[in-house]
Amino acid sequence: MAVSLPDNVLVTKLDELASWCRKNSLWPMPFATACCGIELMATGASRHDLARFGAEVFRFSPRQSDLLIVAGRVATKMMPVLQRIWMQMLEPKWCISMGACASTGGVFDTYCVIQGIDRFMPVDMYVPGCPPRPEQLIQSIIDLQEKIQREGTLSGREIDQPERQVLPRALRITKPERGT
Amino acid sequence: MIETPVIDGMKALFPGLAVSEFRGQVRLVAPPDQVHDVLESLKERFGFDFLADVTCVDYLDRPDAPDRFGLVYVLANTKANWRLVVRTHVGGAEPTVPSAVDLWEGANWLEREVWDLFGVRFEGHPDLRRLVLPDAFESHPLRKDYPLRGRGERHNHPFIPRSQS
């Protein structure tokens, strides 16, 4: 049975529509505790212009944001604060661990630096580098958008699975072009 | 450069003081039970109105050190532009020195920091709590016998899974 639709009507799944909306309006919450924060600022500023990916609205309140970007090392005293900020963010939410320090502790293998925030909270994307270039952070946001589109659901079913392990995804490392 | 009358005057007041100099910086080394009186005279008689820093050095396994912890007080006379370092050495299971908060209010946080990181007690301090480390921390990590990677404090947090946050 053929159904004819006018040209301006598209058929899709509601989940896909919700994910499409979500991925193109990520509001980051910057948790910049060290030097990586400078690259995070550069990413948001005009030269690299995160607004091209719909993620330029940096919010300093966790209640208003849905993408936590942890940029810099996290001290043992700061970990409960970071966890509280993560808990205060409303679903749907995602987390990017930016830089060697946030992901592994980096060169700071000492008593007071957390050896990777993923030991104590979920992380969706890891960005390697010390510090990562803004292009790398932008790449991780593009990859995160892809992930949101792929597995996001309207009801958040994918989050309500206790046994679900958040596994790191290999990042595509793109060569920065010279002379741009 | 500090004037010799200060050094001579202090030596006359406290015969137990040792004086040393390195590249134009003068240090007075006082016994721990006299250090508060030494600081008080420097403030009242010689105009050292500013306590720039209180810090500490751990001389563990250094046979030439008089005692384990070397406390360092950096004083300044802001009118004459003098700087002077006062040192003292303490040791034992509970190293203790008198607090300087009654002389300079600014000693409050500096002494809390030394207590936090070296475990040197300051007798008479109004509020001797940890300054930088979490209150639940049990060690004093700038002591030389504390392991660099800690005793597991950095792993001592609950994991928050995605379904619970």
Ligand code: SF4
């Ligand atoms: S990864 Fe490098 S640039 Fe980033 S916070 Fe650590 S030391 Fe700084």
